[in-house]
């Protein structure tokens with residue numbers, strides 16, 4: 001098999017989805033499986049759907065196109081605000097989009113009218129993380145405008161926390177969203193059926209609270225794919241953390257001084273040079289680099305450690321492992337490393 005490669009265990013993706021769906025269902029919360037970190041892999045999305053996800057969330061229209069071409073039949077939610085330049089595609093290829101801008105809503109409305117169809121709209125509310133969202137005091141007005149636009153149907157509200165600023169989605173934030181839902185319903189005289197409370201960072205709250213309020217949907221990516229929650233990056237009880245494994249091949253294995261010598265400037269990527277410790281190290285180089293992964297997000301096998309990386313070389317302390325040139329080494333991945341490995345054309349994807 002070729003190296004480097006990402007081994008993707010679809011059974012683990014389905015298991016993680018099913019476990020989360022079963023834990024959230026009694027609380028009245030559906031799971032939208034977010035496949036963006038897999039670049040819209042049809043098999044990953046299919047695994048999420050087989051695990052009980054109610055729909056698929058995607059950030060990019062290219063990924064939605066890949067899913068549709070791969071015969072994934074699901075409700076598609078565009079979770080990044082539509083680009084003005086893509087409204088026709090958004091209306092054609094997705095069922096629902098998350099929105100914050102009046103001008104985009106106008107364009108979606110025009111596109112839906114042109115296509116003689118209806119597009120569902122969720123308004124995203126800014127609750128303090130300071131990424132996307134309509135200010136709280138403007139939500140009711142914008143919601144009312146959506147209901148007046150031909151071709152658009154206001155179906156709900158949502159929010160996204162813990163992404164730009166790490167703001168925790170706690171009971172207060174979720175209560176605030178639920179209260180807004182009721183204000184909007186009172187103003188527009190219709191019931192909202194999609195209240196999407198957040199991403200994997202909401203799980204701590206959702207699984208512990210005795211009051212989910214009006215929240216009825218979570219958009220889950222990292223927790224399904226990696227089995228971890230994004231606030232402390234801890235494994236979630238009962239989930240598999242080995243759905244994705246990165247395999248790289250060793251191209252050099254030597255015992256070297258642990259400390260570099262000679263005058264020192266910056267490293268290839270502008271980091272302060274690490275002086276290293278005295279003594280010797282059993283060091284291996286894997287044929288993969290920063291172009292393909294984020295070295296800080298790699299989890300080396302027990303007894304090994306990632307020492308450094310440049311564009312094409314990953315330097316590993318292999319400890320007492322008796323490794324040889326040509327051998328493969330497997331790593332676990334954090335979210336950043338996963339996204340980069342998925343995006344690298346040099347890393348083949350092996351789904352099984």
Ligand SMILES: *Cc1c(COP(=O)(O)O)cnc(C)c1O
Nearest residue numbers: 034079160199200219220221222
């Ligand atoms: C990426 C993203 C998600 C999924 O986040 P995870 O932490 O991977 O669960 C949900 N909603 C929005 C708006 C996103 O951008």
